[in-house]
Amino acid sequence: MNGSQDAPADGIFGLLPIWSRHIETSRKQTEDAIVALTARFSGIVQRIDTALNTSGTGAQQTDAHAEAQRSRQDLALVVDALKAIQLSRNELVEQIRTLSAYTAELQKMATEVDQIGFRTNILSLNAAIEAAHAGESGKGFAVVATEVRSLSNAARDTGKQITRKVGLINDALSAIGRTNEEVAARDDQTVRASDERIRAVIARFEDSTEMLAAAARRSHEESGAIKAEICESLVQLQFQDRVGQILAQVTASMNDLSAQTAHTTTEEADQAAREHADRMLSTYTTQEQKLNHQGIETTEVEQSAVTFF
């Protein structure tokens, strides 16, 4: 400024519209960028929300555990069925074993038949001797004695045959008992092996589902943490609203002063600037604008102060 009373105030005041346009351009570019950034962050938050809702962890983990439990129960039923088959065969073998007791009785009865045959034979022999002593009159009785002897021999043969057959039945029953013991031992081993394999399969299945669930949980937690970070970044982006208001006030003020000082002398412009400075006080919206105006440096901005009326 040259200080001349008649000189036009084109000097520094003439620069005001240029500075104002620069500031407005910067403000607009920042606002556009922040709004675009906010929209993108907001989109990311929504996509994370969708992912978190669809991936869900709790319900799936419960499903996996319930499925493992169901499989364990189903497979336990298979093992129980095998054990039941084993048990019913053992009962059958037990019944067969009771037959052995009857065969012992049969054996005894067969021996008695043989004894009866033997004693009848002796009796028929004595009868034959007595018939011989009787002479001609004992002839008929001798025929009877011979027939009785023949019958007693037949009875002894039958007794022996019964003994032989009962022996064969006994051998067969013993063989059945031995075979059953072998089969039962093998079955027992098979059932135990099946049980162990089933338990191993279930354990592996549970391990796998637990690993998957843990991975899903970690992923869920990480996504939640990322979402929280982005939301916090969005909160930080509020500076645009505040800075935008400060810059809008500056450009409006510059344009206003520029209009007031157009075609005025330097002295008049200086006076207009002083009056303008006073008016500016009423156009501030933030605390830092007021403090800056008074020449007090501001760094901290108070956050989220709530006043209830």
Added chain:
Amino acid sequence: MAKRILLVDDSASVRTVAGIALRGAGYEVVEASNGQEGLAQLNGERIHLIISDVNMPVLDGIGFLKEVKKHPSYKFTPVIMLTTEAGEDKKQEGRAAGAKAWITKPFQPAVMLDAVSKLVMA
């Protein structure tokens, strides 16, 4: 049924931050970018709470608040002012016009949600 909140602010970034927080807390949010647009939203639909900025183009927050308090259907709807204005004079102007709370920006969403839950109409 979700409570409905009318959010009036000329800053898209502020609407986004507040909108995410409110929707995340289960509220339904209707947005407007100045007081006039806000009034257009008072069209008979039930609004349980209004959050409004103060410095906005076309119709500012205080002017908007005064119109809301004159509206036969919405005059009892609680209004929270959410603004960079921290001056006591401006706060008292808001209180006199019928605001229930004043929150200064930048705001923490949790603080805003706390105020909303205290004031939202049953």
